[in-house]
Structures are given as structure tokens and as C-alpha cells.
Amino acid sequence: MHQGHCWQCEHPAEHNLFCTFCNSLQRPQTDYYAFFGLPHKLRLDSADLQKRFYQLSKLLHPDRYTRRPQREKDYSLEATAILNDGYRVLRDPVRRAEYVLIEQGFDNGEPRSKDVPPELLEEVFAWNMAIEELRGGDQSVRPQLEKARDTLQGMLGELDAQLDARFGEWDSGHGKPTLAAIRAVLNKRKYVGNLVTEVEKALTA
Amino acid sequence: MGTFQIDFSNVRPQRVVGIDLGTTNSLVAYMDASSPKVIPGADGDPLVPSVVSLDPAGGIIVGNPARAALVTHPDRTIYSVKRLMGRGIEDVAGELKLFPFKVAGKGESVLKLSLGEKVYSPPEISAFILRQVKRNAEAALGEEVRQAVITVPAYFNDAQRQATKDAGRIAGLEVLRLVNEPTAAALAYGLDKRKDAIVAVYDFGGGTFDISILKLHEGIFEVLATGGDTHLGGDDIDNLLLKIALEDIATEWNQDISTHGNAVQLLRLAVIEAKHRLSTLPATTIEFDYNGRQYRRELTRDLFDRLITPIIDRTLAPCRLCLSDASVSPDQIDEVVLVGGSTRIPLVRSAVETLFRARPHTELDPDKVVALGAAVQAAILSGDVQDKLLLDVTPLSLGIETMGGLVSKLIHRNSTIPASATEVFTTAVDGQTNVLIHVLQGERELVKDCRSLARFDLKGIDPAPAGLSRIEVRFLIDANGILHVSARDLRTGREQSVEVKPSYGLTDAQVEGMILESIERAEEDFHERQVREARVEADTILAAVEKARQNDAFFDLEESERDAITLALNELLVVYHGDDHLLIRAKIDQLNQATMKLAENMMNTAVSNALKGTKI
Numbered sequence: 001m002h003q004g005h006c007w008q009c010e011h012p013a014e015h016n017l018f019c020t021f022c023n024s025l026q027r028p029q030t031d032y033y034a035f036f037g038l039p040h041k042l043r044l045d046s047a048d049l050q051k052r053f054y055q056l057s058k059l060l061h062p063d064r065y066t067r068r069p070q071r072e073k074d075y076s077l078e079a080t081a082i083l084n085d086g087y088r089v090l091r092d093p094v095r096r097a098e099y100v101l102i103e104q105g106f107d108n109g110e111p112r113s114k115d116v117p118p119e120l121l122e123e124v125f126a127w128n129m130a131i132e133e134l135r136g137g138d139q140s141v142r143p144q145l146e147k148a149r150d151t152l153q154g155m156l157g158e159l160d161a162q163l164d165a166r167f168g169e170w171d172s173g174h175g176k177p178t179l180a181a182i183r184a185v186l187n188k189r190k191y192v193g194n195l196v197t198e199v200e201k202a203l204t205a
Numbered sequence: 206m207g208t209f210q211i212d213f214s215n216v217r218p219q220r221v222v223g224i225d226l227g228t229t230n231s232l233v234a235y236m237d238a239s240s241p242k243v244i245p246g247a248d249g250d251p252l253v254p255s256v257v258s259l260d261p262a263g264g265i266i267v268g269n270p271a272r273a274a275l276v277t278h279p280d281r282t283i284y285s286v287k288r289l290m291g292r293g294i295e296d297v298a299g300e301l302k303l304f305p306f307k308v309a310g311k312g313e314s315v316l317k318l319s320l321g322e323k324v325y326s327p328p329e330i331s332a333f334i335l336r337q338v339k340r341n342a343e344a345a346l347g348e349e350v351r352q353a354v355i356t357v358p359a360y361f362n363d364a365q366r367q368a369t370k371d372a373g374r375i376a377g378l379e380v381l382r383l384v385n386e387p388t389a390a391a392l393a394y395g396l397d398k399r400k401d402a403i404v405a406v407y408d409f410g411g412g413t414f415d416i417s418i419l420k421l422h423e424g425i426f427e428v429l430a431t432g433g434d435t436h437l438g439g440d441d442i443d444n445l446l447l448k449i450a451l452e453d454i455a456t457e458w459n460q461d462i463s464t465h466g467n468a469v470q471l472l473r474l475a476v477i478e479a480k481h482r483l484s485t486l487p488a489t490t491i492e493f494d495y496n497g498r499q500y501r502r503e504l505t506r507d508l509f510d511r512l513i514t515p516i517i518d519r520t521l522a523p524c525r526l527c528l529s530d531a532s533v534s535p536d537q538i539d540e541v542v543l544v545g546g547s548t549r550i551p552l553v554r555s556a557v558e559t560l561f562r563a564r565p566h567t568e569l570d571p572d573k574v575v576a577l578g579a580a581v582q583a584a585i586l587s588g589d590v591q592d593k594l595l596l597d598v599t600p601l602s603l604g605i606e607t608m609g610g611l612v613s614k615l616i617h618r619n620s621t622i623p624a625s626a627t628e629v630f631t632t633a634v635d636g637q638t639n640v641l642i643h644v645l646q647g648e649r650e651l652v653k654d655c656r657s658l659a660r661f662d663l664k665g666i667d668p669a670p671a672g673l674s675r676i677e678v679r680f681l682i683d684a685n686g687i688l689h690v691s692a693r694d695l696r697t698g699r700e701q702s703v704e705v706k707p708s709y710g711l712t713d714a715q716v717e718g719m720i721l722e723s724i725e726r727a728e729e730d731f732h733e734r735q736v737r738e739a740r741v742e743a744d745t746i747l748a749a750v751e752k753a754r755q756n757d758a759f760f761d762l763e764e765s766e767r768d769a770i771t772l773a774l775n776e777l778l779v780v781y782h783g784d785d786h787l788l789i790r791a792k793i794d795q796l797n798q799a800t801m802k803l804a805e806n807m808m809n810t811a812v813s814n815a816l817k818g819t820k821i
Contacts, residue, residue: 054425058594062623062684066381066586081623081681088620 007071017059017079025060025072028079032086032099042100042167042182046091053087093163094189097182104176106183123148124195131202145199152196159189221352221381221587222342223389223579226331226369228287228412228438229546231255232576233338235346236589241393241580243573244345246337252572253341257333258282259321267337276474279305279466281321285440286334288412289316289327290372291365293709300436305466315715328372329719335376349737353378354583356575358413359385360433360600362646363658363688364709370687371716381586383685386410387417388428388597389578390544393569395421402539403429407557407565408575409520410545412438416524418531418538427596430530430619432523439480439547441516446476446504449512450491454500468495483509484549510552517556524560530619541565544574596621599682601656606643610652615680618648625681629695636668640676644688657708661690664702676701739789743781746793750774750800758806766802773799 005012011021018025033040036052058064060083065076089095127148130141163185169178223241225232230252234243245251248269258271259281266274274282285304289297294308294316301308309319317324335355342350355378357369366383373380387406395404401422408415415433419426450472451463462468475493482489483506493500528535541557543565548554557565569577584590598619604612605628615626630640640663647655666674675695682688692701750770753759759767777792 054422057425057596061594061596063382063582063585063594067588077623077681077683080684081625084621084624085626088624 025065025068025075025079027075028060028082030082032082032090035082035086036090038090040100040103041171042093042097043164043171044090044096049087049091053083056083093160093167094186097163097167097186100170101179101183101186104179106179120192123151127195127199131198134202135205142203145203149196149199149203152192152199155192156189156196159185159192163189219352219587220346220348220350221354221583222339222350223354223356223384223576223581223583224335224338225356225386225389225576225579226287226334226372227255227575228285228410228440229255230411230572231334231338232573233342234573234576234580235342236580236584241577241584243576244338244342246341247344253334253338254284255287255331255334256282256284257286257320257330259323261321263321263323265333267333275470276467279470280307283318283320283330285412286318286327286330288436288440289318290331291327291362291368291709292316296709305470315709326715326719328368328716329375331369331372332375332719335372335378339376339378343737348741351377351379352381352583354382354384354579354586355380356386356389356579357383357686358408358410358433358435359387359415359417359431359597360413360435361385361686362435362601362656363686364656364707365435366686367707370685371719374716375719380685382582383687384579384582384595385415385417385428385431385597385600385686386413386575387415387431387542387544388419388426388595389576389582390542390574391417391419391421391426391578392581392593392595393574393578394540394542394566395426403533403537404540404542405524405538405561405563406542406544407520407524407548407561408433408544409547409553410438411547412436412440414438414520414523416520416527418527418533424592425594425596427621428598428619429533430527431598431600432527432530433600434519434523437516437519438545442480442513442547442550443473443477445512445516446480446491447473450476450493450500450502453502454493457500458498462495471495472500479504480509481549484551506551513550513552517552520553521556521560535560535562538563542574543567544571546572597684597686598622599624599686601646602648603658603680603682603688604645604647604655606645606652612645612647612650612652612655616682620682622682622686623684625679627677627679630663630676630678631672632666632669632674633671635671637671637674638666638668639664640666642678642690644680644690658688659708660706661692662704662706663692664704666694666701667697669696735786736784736789739786739793740781743777743789743793746796747774747777750796753800753803753807756807758803758810761806762803766799769799770796770803 006019006022006024006026008024009019009022011019016026017028029035036049036056038044057080060076060079062073062076062080065073068076089099127145130144130148133141134145163182166178166182166185170182220235223234232243232251232253234241243251246253246268250269253268254272256268256271256275258266258274258278260266260274271282275284288300297316307319309317309324315326317326318330320330339350353373355369355373357366361369369383370380387408390406390408391404401420404419404421406415406417406419413433413435414437415431417431418429420429447469455461472493475491479489479491483504486506488503488505491500491502491504538561541561541563543554543557548571554565581590581593582595585593585595599616599622600618602614602618603616604614607613615628616624630642632640642661642663643652644658644661645652645655646658649655663676663678666676676692677695678690678692680688680690690703690705692703693699694701773792773796777789777796780788780792783789
């Protein structure tokens with residue numbers, strides 16, 4: 001078989017999931033957007049995405065290939081793994097944005113100190129103290145931490161709104177500066193997200 | 206009659222059966238024209254107790270007769286082997302104290318059990334059970350069964366799944382799919398559901414507890430989340446009652462009988478019977494007679510409920526976690542399905558009803574529902590059912606060991622499978638030619654708190670300065686929930702060889718060895734199979750000759766030729782039901798010879814008719 005042709009009948013395959021001539025399953029492509037037949041946009045209709053996921057599952061799942069040649073079985077396993085991995089990424093705005101950033105040549109950012117919202121610095125210190133005290137058995141800090149959780153969750157909501165606005169900008173053709181802004185929001189979001197997890201862990205322990 | 210045309214519409218694809226390989230009982234089911242059916246054993250009982258015994262003559266006994274041997278030959282009988290599948294000796298040390306059978310070959314990496322004078326691994330014991338249900342299915346269906354779907358607890362880890370697959374191979378079955386038990390139950394229930402629904406399946410069996418939450422949508426059964434405990438079940442209730450009874454007896458009789466194997470097994474059966482009675486009665490008595498002495502103990506449902514509350518409570522935490530993982534609140538649950546014998550306990554039912562705020566379904570027998578669902582999945586795989594599809598998840602997160610004994614997660618629990626992740630590794634030392642990757646399963650952050658799956662050795666890396674080699678490793682969990690690892694050298698683009706050292710369970714070579722051994726043991730199975738195959742061949746030629754005798758060509762034959770055919774036909778019919786496959790084959794050949802000319806004539810007529818363009 002040579003590239004771009006069906007492995008079964010040698011018909012030109014042109015990146016389709018199935019050969020248009022003999023209907024054999026082809027080696028799947030790995031780009032999640034292309035796989036779902038979607039344009040590279042950051043705003044996605046989740047109901048439409050789910051519909052595509054179900055349709056593709058019905059076509060590609062290994063359960064449908066038990067009686068097929070080994071090569072198609074292998075491709076079915078490959079394709080379904082990509083489908084499932086892709087669905088997990090695309091349905092989650094944060095993971096979707098990370099995916100596009102890496103595709104566009106950004107590194108997968110680790111939160112750096114400059115991503116810490118400055119207005120939080122002092123509070124974070126106080127919250128960490130409170131978490132330690134709660135772990136030590138001091139229940140009096142509980143209301144303080146519950147308030148912290150609410151504050152942080154409010155911030156997460158705000159960051160998500162910012163993210164969505166930036167998604168709109170990118171989709172309407174704004175270039176790399178938008179992606180850089182998205183990178184910054186994501187880093188901030190990760191930092192705040194980690195704090196929420198810490199606080200919740202302490203509260204439910 | 207080689208020259209007759211084969212009618213392909215009669216060549217049916219291989220049958221796939223569904224098997225519930227349970228802790229207490231095992232069942233086999235198949236898809237009838239429209240619905241799944243359980244196949245009973247020769248004794249008429251649909252449940253084959255998952256008990257294996259070695260009789261003094263060296264023969265293996267499985268099922269109800271083996272269950273009887275629990276009392277007479279406790280040292281030669283193994284039950285609840287499922288609890289030992291895919292586990293290491295240190296995992297089950299505590300548990301083994303409660304079993305009458307002994308671990309053999311201490312110091313070996315693989316757990317082995319003594320059965321009389323023989324030694325078997327848990328997958329080999331399970332294979333005996335699988336062989337038995339396979340035989341039951343073959344007897345009922347009148348055809349050989351070589352492919353199966355086998356169910357496993359949803360919360361089974363990779364090693365436990367692999368062990369189950371190994372058991373299938375040893376039993377001579379190609380395991381087309383491992384299906385999670387609660388998911389199978391949902392399939393059995395949701396067969397004729399048309400509308401969307403969120404379903405919770407609460408599966409409390411003999412040895413394992415599972416909870417799964419599914420979304421049903423246009424024939425797709427999508428598992429949203431699953432959870433459970435592979436070491437929590439009716440056995441724990443039995444052990445609790447057994448312990449109390451043993452203590453009672455020690456005081457009353459001033460005698461410790463806990464070391465008397467057969468006494469303990471007899472008492473175990475007595476408490477199990479009492480437990481069963483308490484599902485319908487408000488009170489009962491544990492009755493146990495031994496060496497002329499009597500033990501009687503009144504047990505009320507009230508007291509029983511109080512005793513087992515801690516055990517039932519242990520099922521509730523996984524349920525809550527599962528709801529949260531599925532992002533579903535109890536109000537959103539449309540239906541609750543109960544699976545497993547332990548859900549007959551009234552306290553279990555009320556606990557489930559309280560938690561999910563929905564009345565549980567009990568239309569299908571909780572002992573059979575998993576096998577029925579397995580049969581549905583078998584029909585999906587064989588293509589007989591095309592409007593259903595199961596999308597299951599991996600129950601445990603998969604990760605690799607990183608610096609400082611930490612686990613870095615690659616595939617999170619409740620990811621829809623098949624699922625994959627890639628990770629790039631590099632060398633730490635100049636000229637390093639191999640990299641060792643330690644793969645673990647579990648939710649905790651430290652290596653010591655997770656379950657070691659295997660060590661993968663990436664070998665034959667091109668020597669290069671430290672950090673220059675880049676090996677991309679792909680972790681793929683297949684639709685059975687089993688991990689596959691492949692690796693590629695990114696510099697050379699070459700496939701990289703990966704050597705697997707499973708932490709628990711058998712290597713491929715060991716499984717191969719067991720398959721060979723089991724083939725030796727399967728001599729009589731083999732003979733049976735040969736007879737069956739000869740009969741199938743006889744069926745084909747008998748049908749063909751029967752049809753040919755209606756043909757004009759038959760009457761064009763000489764009378765002596767017709768007589769020879771009739772004679773050969775009758776002789777084949779006479780030996781058909783005997784068990785000599787060589788004789789059946791000889792008579793098939795004889796009939797073939799006798800019909801040679803008839804076949805030729807029919808072919809010629811067919812050809813000339815075809816040339817004339819007339820329909821035959």
C-alpha cells in the first residue's frame with residue numbers, strides 16, 4: 001500500500017475514514033478536529049459534538065469489527081481510542097484550548113509566579129495557614145475557608161467567561177496575541193483551580 | 206459429495222456465547238431468535254456452582270457435585286477462586302486463612318493452590334469452570350462453542366482482567382470481549398428501552414461489589430462512571446456469621462472446631478442457608494450437627510441487619526463517589542437495577558432505595574441478569590444485534606512511576622475505552638540503551654499506595670549522549686480494559702521493542718504451557734469433538750443426497766446404482782449415533798463414492814440448462 005491509497009483496494013483514499021470504493025476502514029488521522037469533521041474553532045456546540053461522538057462510535061467501535069480482517073480490527077481500535085481521547089479533550093473548554101495552543105506551537109504552560117493574581121497573594125498566605133490549622137483540628141477556621149472556597153469559585157467563573165470571550169476572538173480571526181492571552185488565562189485558572197482543590201480537600205477531610 | 210454446490214445461506218457464522226464467571230455461581234447464555242436465554246447444565250440447574258474438586262481418582266469435578274464435595278473433601282475442593290484471580294500471595298494472605306485450601310509453592314511470584322496432590326493457579330481453576338459451562342452450551346446447542354464473552358466485575362484491575370482472559374484461553378475459548386458485569390446487566394434490562402434514561406446498576410455479588418451509572422440514548426449504553434470494591438460481597442457476610450457461630454460453639458462445646466476443615470464447611474453451609482431464609486422470614490435458626498452434638502442459634506432479621514450494617518455501609522461510599530464522578534445527582538437517576546444474590550437481602554434493597562430515591566428493578570432474576578446481558582453483548586459482537594452499542598469506561602486511573610516514588614496519571618478513571626495516552630521518555634546517562642517504565646493503576650499519589658501492573662523494559666535504544674534519545678511510548682487501554690504498550694524511537698522512527706514483566710499473574714509463556722497441559726487433559730473432549738464434527742459432515746451429505754433423490758437425474762440412474770446409494774445412505778444412518786468417528790467417516794466416504802455418478806449427471810444437466818438459459 002502507498003500513502004493516500006486504500007490498504008485494501010488501492011483506491012485513492014483522501015483522508016476519509018472509510019474507502020469510498022470498497023468501504024474498508026482506513027488508518028485514522030490523529031487530529032481531533034479533523035476526526036470529528038469540525039473546523040478548528042474554540043467555541044463548540046456541545047450537543048452537536050455529542051451527536052458526532054455517538055455517530056462515529058457506531059461506525060468505528062471494535063464491537064463492530066469482530067468478523068473483519070485483522071487490519072481493520074487494529075484500525076478500529078486505533079480510531080476508537082482517538083475518538084474517545086478527542087471527545088474528552090474537545091468537550092472540555094480548558095483541555096480544548098490547551099490542545100489548540102499546543103497545535104499552534106505554544107508549550108503546555110506550567111503556572112509561573114507572574115500568573116498568580118496579585119490581589120490574591122496575601123490571601124493565599126492566610127488560607128494556607130487556615131488549611132494547616134484545620135488539619136491540626138482547629139474547627140474555628142472553617143467559616144474562613146468556606147468563604148475562601150466561594151471567592152475562588154467566583155474567580156473561576158470569571159476566568160471561564162474571559163476564556164469564552166477570547167475563544168470568540170480567536171474564532172473570528174484574531175491571531176497569535178489572542179492565543180497568548182488565552183495561555184495567560186489558562187495558567188491563572190490552573191493556579192486558582194489548584195487552590196480550590198486544596199481548600200475543598202481540607203474542608204471534606 | 207464434493208461436486209454439489211454449497212448453499213452458503215446455510216453456513217452460519219460461529220456462535221458466540223455469554224458467560225458469567227461468578228464468585229459463587231457461573232452461568233452460560235446465548236441469544237435466541239429474539240431474546241437471551243440461560244443454558245442449564247446436565248442436572249437441569251442453570252447455576253453451575255463455581256466450585257472445583259479433585260476426586261480421589263484424579264478426575265476434576267465441577268458444579269453441584271463439587272459443591273457437595275466441599276463437606277466431604279474440603280482439602281480437595283476449591284470455591285470462590287474468583288477472589289484470588291490476578292492477585293499476589295501477599296494480597297490474599299488474610300483471606301486465605303478463611304479458606305480450607307492451601308497455597309502451594311511459597312516464594313513463587315504467581316499464586317498457586319493445592320488441590321489434593323495437584324497444584325493449580327487461579328486461572329487454571331477458573332478454566333475448569335469455563336470448560337464445564339462450555340460443555341453445557343455445546344450439549345444444548347448441538348454445536349461446538351469456541352468464542353465467548355466473559356463478564357468481570359467493573360472494578361477489576363488489569364491483572365484480574367488478564368487472569369480472566371487467560372482462564373478462557375486455557376479452557377479453549379477465544380474471549381472476544383470482557384464485559385463489565387453491571388454494564389451487562391444494564392444491557393439485559395435495557396433491551397427494549399426506547400427513550401433516554403439515566404440508570405444506576407447496583408451489583409452486590411458473592412465476592413465483589415460494583416456500582417455503575419449509565420446513560421441510555423438511541424441504543425447506545427454509555428457508562429458515565431463506575432466504582433466498587435473487588436473484595437466485598439456475600440462471602441463477607443458468611444464469614445461474619447461463621448465467626449460468630451464458631452465462637453459460640455467454642456464456648457458451648459468447650460471445643461475449637463475451626464481447624465476441622467469439613468466441620469467448618471458444614472457450618473458455613475448452615476449459616477448461608479440461614480442467611481438465605483432471612484431474606485423472606487423475620488427470624489430463623491442456624492442448625493448445625495457435628496459428631497453427635499447439636500448447635501442451634503436463633504437469628505432474627507433485626508439482629509442480622511444490625512450485624513451486616515457495617516458491610517452494607519461499605520457499599521454506599523463507592524455509590525456516592527460514582528454519582529459525583531458521573532456528575533449526576535440522585536434525583537436524576539431514572540432507574541435502578543439490582544444485580545447479584547446479595548441484593549435479595551431486604552436491608553440492601555432499602556439502603557439502595559434510600560440512596561437513589563428510586564424503587565429498584567427486580568423483574569429479572571439477579572442471579573441470571575449478568576449472563577443474559579453477556580449473551581446480548583455476544584450477539585452484538587457476532588453482528589446478530591446491530592442497534593445496540595456499549596461504551597464502557599476504565600474503572601481505575603493508569604499512571605507511571607516518576608521521581609520520588611510519585612505516580613503521574615496518564616489515563617484517568619472513568620475514561621471511555623478504548624483510551625490512549627502518549628509520553629516521551631529519554632535517557633539519563635550517556636550511552637544508555639534501555640529505559641524501564643513502571644506502570645501502576647489506582648487513584649493515590651504515591652507508588653506504594655497504587656497497584657503495580659507491570660514493568661516495561663524499552664530495550665535496544667541506539668546509544669547516544671544522555672537526554673538525546675527520545676522514545677515515545679503509547680499506552681492503550683482496549684475495549685476489554687486491558688493495557689497495551691508500544692514504543693517508538695522518535696529519532697530513528699523505529700518501533701521499539703518492549704519487554705513486559707507483569708507484577709501479578711502469568712506470563713504469556715506460562716499461559717501457553719497451561720494450554721498445552723489442558724489439551725492433554727482434554728483427550729476425551731477431543732474425542733467428543735471429533736465425533737461431533739463427523740456428524741456435522743454427515744448431516745451435510747445426508748441433506749444433499751436427500752435433495753438429490755428428488756432430482757430427475759436420480760431416476761435416470763441404473764437400478765443397481767440407485768440401490769447402492771440407498772444402501773450407503775442407510776449404513777451411514779446406522780453408525781451416525783455411535784461414538785466411532787472413524788466409522789462415521791468411512792460411511793461418509795462410501796456414500797460419496799456411491800453418489801459420484803449422480804453428482805456428475807446433475808452437474809451436467811445444470812450446465813446444459815444454464816447454457817440454454819433456462820432456469821434449473
